[in-house]
């Protein structure tokens with residue numbers, strides 16, 4: 001399963017990329033807005049730092065605007081995936097951009113039918129938002145199971161990119177189902193790294209090493 005980071009924050013992107021954890025990045029207008037500044041600068045930097053796919057989202061809602069923005073976004077790099085919303089114009093743009101060799105991520109997917117239609121339009125990725133479904137009392141992970149089952153019956157070549165992830169258990173469940181990608185807010189990736197027994201274990205190792213040093217000051221590794 002690939003791991004993408006769901007952020008436009010350069011510090012986080014560099015931090016986890018240096019650990020070799022990142023297969024790609026997803027952004028959206030809200031994440032760009034959170035960082036402030038000119039999104040152009042962030043887009044330029046992110047596409048340079050990350051070798052894998054970087055989803056950059058259009059803000060137009062009609063076909064011609066999406067096409068124009070999609071082509072402009074693609075100029076940031078060959079690793080740019082144009083993100084379009086799950087709307088009729090979004091699917092039309094998905095079909096046209098995909099036919100021109102520009103990969104597309106169809107976002108704001110909340111049903112298996114939407115995922116099926118996005119796949120039919122040629123999407124490289126579909127982005128079901130599981131946390132937002134959980135928020136309204138629906139089972140987000142059940143949607144991933146449904147999409148996985150449907151996609152495994154056919155040969156669309158579309159990848160399931162699980163988005164709106166809220167906690168590490170979402171990640172484990174998505175991996176068990178066999179989702180292609182999870183896109184994680186930095187806070188979730190940070191939680192995945194840590195375990196209290198790792199912290200305590202390391203503290204104990206270092207305390208024992210100090211004891212050894214007191215008995216034998218020449219001790220070394």
Ligand code: G3P
Nearest residue numbers: 006026131132163164165
């Ligand atoms: O990639 C889309 C995702 O960021 C949405 O997450 O937490 O705003 O529902 P959230």
